[in-house]
Amino acid sequence: VPAELREAVEEVLPDLERDGIRVFYLSSASPTPGVEALLGAIEAAPDEPLPAWHRAGVTGDSKAMYIYTSGTTGLPKAAVITELKLMMVASLARICGVRQDDVVYTTLPLYHSAGLLVGVGGCLDVGATCVLRSKFSASQFWADCRRYNVTVIQYVGELMRYLCNTPQRPDDREHGVRMALGNGMRAEVWKEFLRRFGPVAVCEFYGATEGNAGFINYTGKVGSVGRANRFIQLFAPFELIRYNVEQDEPVRDERGLCIPVPPGETGLLVVKITKNTPFHGYAGDAQKTEKKILRDVLAKGDAYFNSGDLLMMDSERFMYFQDRVGDTFRWKGENVATTEVEATLALVSFIQDVNVYGVAVPGCEGRCGMAAVCLKAGATFDGDKLYAHTRDTLPAYAAPRFVRIQDSLEITGTFKQCKNNLVKEGFDPGTIRDRLFFRDDARRSYVPLTPQTFAAIRDMKLSL
């Protein structure tokens, strides 16, 4: 632990000591009895290879570490990462073409799999140089790349968007970055990134920390997370199955089995659990582990890892990420993929950040779209412009009915947005301090949401 977390550590230290767990501060001294300081020990360590006895008894199945899932819904869960999994995920960098002479720049937190396993692990795997920054900074990003001769950058989709949102500069293309390695970049952002910062090869991959398989597109088809080739199908048999967003469960046929979707249709990604693609579950939580396993998928008695992600495969077998299961909601009988609406709204000139979710409205089935928006510095909200943009780019059911202006949006350590509190808070101007707007079709604009309008919606006098 970093020494800044001293208070939190001291609170649970007695429990940890009881379990025989040694705790280290990442500093050269420790202010806490019972906690050791790591930096001095690292300095003093010899640089010869570790003796083999040190890892005698370690096998592919040994637990290497726990990584907590990011917890966009509910508390984070500790996913078991085995030595084999660690090596497989670390090899992603090599598969994407990272070389020994590369300098890889990582600003992602190291307590998650992208930064730690792909970034640091990938550098260890190929023998490349790793440049770490404790916190991502959009304004310092390219300066860092120039200063440290960075050739490979690591991203999650949000980071690329933050970079594209920075003001244009004449030296935007002055850098030696040849490759970007990461996941979750939307096609719009991908195009804009290449236009702004030049020909950077993008290696986009898809995978969940605890998942048992993933995809990569190492040749850079814009927007795609990879291609489902025969090799992947043989190694990790996966299916996209029909999903009922309202019931929040897969659709089953009369035999009780799941139904694969045809190309072009969005489905839930499930990956068969086999010897090659085991699922190690969550530490000390058999119940949560079982919840991620889907049984009787294509045949009675089979078992699949439920990714919780909705993907689409096109006729050329390219895979596209659509949304997280819990993030998609139903409105007017249609599925609204929040990440898709977010990507569309992010293109509006005065919007810096946006988080889309669905709120309950009295007397209405499903949930009604709402967007929490953070404005660009110095920009003002333009209801007419937003209305015109959503009318031109989104189907009517997907355009948010309500907009909430916030100074900043709550995100997790891995730049994922938190929706739960926003959903709970709803759209009542009587309790929400932020400015609220309402999509008014008659006036073709987003207009301030007045207590009168709210009351009319609540009392079901105004139909949405």
Ligand SMILES: *[C@@H]1O[C@H](CO)[C@@H](O)[C@H](O)[C@H]1NC(C)=O
């Ligand atoms: C970056 O490259 C330049 C030119 O090759 C070199 O002079 C400089 O020392 C390098 N910087 C770092 C931090 O390695």
Ligand SMILES: CC(=O)N[C@H]1CO[C@H](CO)[C@@H](O)[C@@H]1O
């Ligand atoms: C592995 C993979 O699917 N690569 C594809 C990524 O995108 C390029 C560009 O369209 C395709 O040609 C590749 O086949």
